[in-house]
Amino acid sequence: MALEAKNIYFRYGRKQPWILEDCTLKIDRGERLAVSAPSGYGKTTLALLLAGYLKPEKGEILLDDKPLPAKGICPVQLIYQHPEKAVNPRWRLKRVLEESGKLREDVLDAFGIERAWLDRFPRELSGGELQRFCVARALMSGADYLICDEISTMLDVITQAQIWNVVLEEADKRNMGIIAVTHNKHLAERIATRMIDLSE
Amino acid sequence: MKQKDETILEIHDLSVSFRMYDHGLEQTDLQVISDLYLTVYPGEIVAVAGSSGSGKSLLASAILGILPGNATVHGHLHYKGQELTQERQEQLRGTDIALVPQSVAFLDPLMKVGAQADGHRKPLPTDKRKSIFKRLGLPDKTEQLYPFQLSGGMARRALVSTALLTDAKLVIADEPTPGMSLEQALEALRMFREMADDGKAVILITHDLDLAFEFTDRVAVFYAGTTVETALASDFKKGPDALRHPYSQALWRALPQNGFQPVCGFQPYAGALPKGCLYAPRCPYKTAQCMDAVPPVREIRGGEVRCYYGA
Known part of the structure; x- marks a missing residue:
């Protein structure tokens, strides 16, 4: 039971330099990996590849030794760095959440999502409020792996601690694997069981 | 205390509401904002910290006069001792007051980054x-790239x-550092520090406490649309005992290196504030008094x- 990147290569266009070259990574269920590297080293690209949003030019992404499923809700869910770019601006937030399945009241409560927010549009909420929707959406989908791309940098530290505590608790309960991209060394030490630096 | 006419920005009893x-x-x-106060003197960086949705970005919009049409602003907003009217805001923004926007979506997706940063200034400040x-x-080739080709941290640096x-006297930087590595964030903050040491002022809205x-002189802590405390940055370095408000103390304790302790409950929703x-x-x-x-x-x-009870 593992999510694997096997010798993957990726570049944005034939004339562009390689962003990822011969990158290999394996994460088991129940494991929590923190990924760090200077900006521009391909952390977000790696996150997009692992969640199936991009296809590697060479190499493969395997989930339990099979390619990621092409249909249905992907068992590897990505939470983006910029929540305002990850929700449909013309959908009310209730619809945004329901896209991943049935609303779970316990998750809404754990993230402090006011019921009144469900009828609002994304632009009427702050970045931190929107990010809680994005994390809740990923958790409600029943994913086995969560890829968290700098999910808490736009949150105040109390909300950051709250969200991570909920995510870690849920991950423990469901034996999920977590890959967290973060620049914050202190945060990585708190949440991860293993850390890697892409630049090394 | 310094004289009032020396301030670069003086805000008190500010309120912002939205018609819905x-x-x-x-x-x-x-x-969404009530009884907010903030004073900024030349030569200093004031950090604005506080919960997400406490009105930090709205304050930036209110200072620049770029709130949406259904917003109403009340209260005292003075720039260099003069009231900031809509007309004056339009004159000042982009020249005297500059903004580093919070969202990287503020970059024009159809324009190369270099030309975009140069703007419409004449002569073009290309060398600077x-x-x-x-x-x-940022590598040399960055100026020839479009925003979608940048990583999150590169886009932030382009915004900074x-x-x-600009030659702005006041820079409002709305969360400029997320996505940057520690060294890059430090360099960006060092550049803001140099601006401040030059007699300009910077408002730094940030979660990277x-x-x-x-890098800052003072820290203003916002909660649910109001200022709960302004403290010297050195007080925050000393720890919770040097802070005055229970919320500031809770912020300190929630830092990953200081315990990672969340606080029960959530910030009240603007429509349902406690009395x-x-x-x-x-x-x-x-x-009972509280x-x-x-x-x-x-x-x-x-x-x-x-x-x-703060002491």
Whole structure:
């Protein structure tokens, strides 16, 4: 039971330099990996590849030794760095959440999502409020792996601690694997069981 | 205390509300900022910290006069001793007051980054821009790229460069550092520090509290649309005992390196604010008095706090 990147290569266009070259990574269920590297080293690209949003030019992404499923809700869910770019601006937030399945009241409560927010549009909420929707959406989908791309940098530290505590608790309960991209060394030490630096 | 006419920015009793549709054609006003105060002197960096959704970005929009049409602003907003009217805001923004926007979506997706940072200035500040890009660690080829080709941290640095290019007396940087590595964030903050040491002023809206303590002079803590405390940055470095408000202390304790302790409950929703102190529902020290009336702002040990018991 593992999510694997096997010798993957990726570049944005034939004339562009390689962003990822011969990158290999394996994460088991129940494991929590923190990924760090200077900006521009391909952390977000790696996150997009692992969640199936991009296809590697060479190499493969395997989930339990099979390619990621092409249909249905992907068992590897990505939470983006910029929540305002990850929700449909013309959908009310209730619809945004329901896209991943049935609303779970316990998750809404754990993230402090006011019921009144469900009828609002994304632009009427702050970045931190929107990010809680994005994390809740990923958790409600029943994913086995969560890829968290700098999910808490736009949150105040109390909300950051709250969200991570909920995510870690849920991950423990469901034996999920977590890959967290973060620049914050202190945060990585708190949440991860293993850390890697892409630049090394 | 310094004289009033020396301030670059002086804000008190500021409130911002949004007119929203309730049922059918009925409209209600939703007050999202209330009794907010903030004073900025030349030569200093003031960090604005606080919960997400506490009105930090709205304050930036209110200063620049770029709030959406359904917003109403009340209160005192003075720039260099003169009232900031809509007309004056339009004159000042982009020249005297510069903004580093919070969202990287502010970059024009159809314009190359270099040309975008240069803007419509005449003559084009290309050389200065190149040196700023270099200091921020953006490779030479960045200027020829479109925003979608940048990583999150590179886009942030491109946004920061736009403010550094102006001769603004006041820079409002709305979360400029997320996505940057520690070294890049430090360099960006060092450049803001140099601006401040030059006699300009910077308002740094941030969640990276540990960085803020190192580079700023004072920290204003916002909660639910109001200022709960302004403290010297050195007080934050000393730890919770040097802070005056229970919320500031909770912020300190929630840092990953200081315990990672969340606080129960959530910031009240703007439409359902408590009658008394806004933090009372989550405060471990609350009394009947706190639930009854909003505490006044008091000066304690060189800082200001909105709490009956802060000491």
